[in-house]
Amino acid sequence: MKILVGYKRVVDYNVRIQVRPDGTGVVTDGVKLSPNPFDEIALEEALRLREKGLAEEVVVVAIAPADAQAHLRNGLAMGANRAIHVVADGPVQPLTAARVLLKLVEREQPGLVLLGKQAIDDDANQTGQMLAALWDRPQATFASKLELDGQVARVTREVDAGLETIEVDLPAVVTTDLRLNEPRFIKLPDIMKAKSKPLETVPMAELGAEAGDFLGHGPYAPPARRSKGVMVKDVAELVAALKAKGLV
């Protein structure tokens, strides 16, 4: 079986996000870019399935500007067999991403598509579900456990009520939650090895996916700040303050 993994490049989760003073976006010039953490979990899971003998090939895909080659090499260094770089001028919205991924799914015929449940830049949490809909295949979102048994995947999902388990026929789309696994660290020899792994570059327009960037964005603004409160010296002062506000 082949596994297709979505591997988005985003602003690193440690970067303190600043909105541009003119409100046209957030500052991305010169900030550290990293793989989306949820996508790293997706890739790790795919690699583990391959290591268990349940998959033969792991393909990482990014829809990203031309300068994202090093990002994809990173995915190859982590252990993917090959990479597909769909070159886009700028960010694409989830529906476009899903339509592009569908084109790749039709070409690659994977048995499983693993994606992060959301990207930590736009926090949309849509692409996996949209791909599953367009592909007319099952989805198992927010996965914290994934077991393959022949043509069926049994997935434990982190839902508000607790842990839900569903069974889906393959092929299917699974999106990953934080507790599915802990991604491995990349070792130096793997970085060297990744240099010779296949990395295919495809201009997005060549795939013939219909555009789906329907939402207008902007202006951007910083969030309303909570004002800093007061430090109390002991429990008695805290309780007095809460009682004065009628909270306890």
Place this chain on the structure above:
Amino acid sequence: MSKVLIVAEHLDGRLNASTARCVTAATALAPQAIDILVLSDAPDAVAAQAAALAGVATVRTVARPENAHALAAVLAPQVAAAAAGYSHLFGPSTTFGKDLMPRVAALLGVAQVSDLMEVVDARTFKRPIYAGNAIVTVTAPADAVVVATVRTASFAAAGTGGSAGVEPLALDVALPGHTRFVGLAAGKSDRPDLQTASRVVSGGRALGSADAFSIIYSLADRIGAGVGASRAAVDAGYVPNDMQVGQTGKIIAPELYIAIGISGAIQHLTGIKDAGTIVAINKDAEAPIFEIADYGLVGDLFKLVPELEAALAG
């Protein structure tokens, strides 16, 4: 004029409170009508609760045995079919809505507005990005239905006292059998529900063990609070995942939030910034949680929490 259809979230015959918050978000559109869609194997009890929400015009029910569990792949084609004639399709930004609504949007060939936090006008909304570190205004095209998930912490729940009509809806939709419900391991608790509780006490990694969490439960029970946790505490196995508060857990807006032994990573703060009053107890005076806390108390939680519980006993 806008016409809004809200997809009801429910479990075991009870309407989830997130639905009433979606009604409030819909009201901000000043629409011609707000309808609620209940998909279930036995929708009557949930439909009656939805019909009682103030501001709802009609509750539409689809009763099919396949709807016994909320499987997005099964529900989505029905919601997409039911959307005909509506300008807006809302669901809650809970795991239920996040799972379902994008699938519906893709079937309809439209974009989705995730985590709608403010209505500017019928096509213009605000939503958080970058874990709430920026707020973007998004504009949906005029010629397509607006599909959105509503950030429930941003809207108060609509009141009751309404008396909407309930109408069964016949949909001629083929449903897939490729997705099957196996089971739900739900945290059974007599405590107030985390997402609707007016008071919440949360514990973090500093508790150090599952056993130590007993002081959090004990304090919560003293003041009738729901209990939450930071991601670190869930990852460490002190408490189950359904208690996680924050960006990837539950986004909540209680009147009183007490954070104990939680340092306050941005992902956690995102989940609580709409709380009325935030209290933080932490031994590290430099912890980021104190930047947003209304009342901060520095010290050993194992000493302070029992002391706080005792002080609240009177």
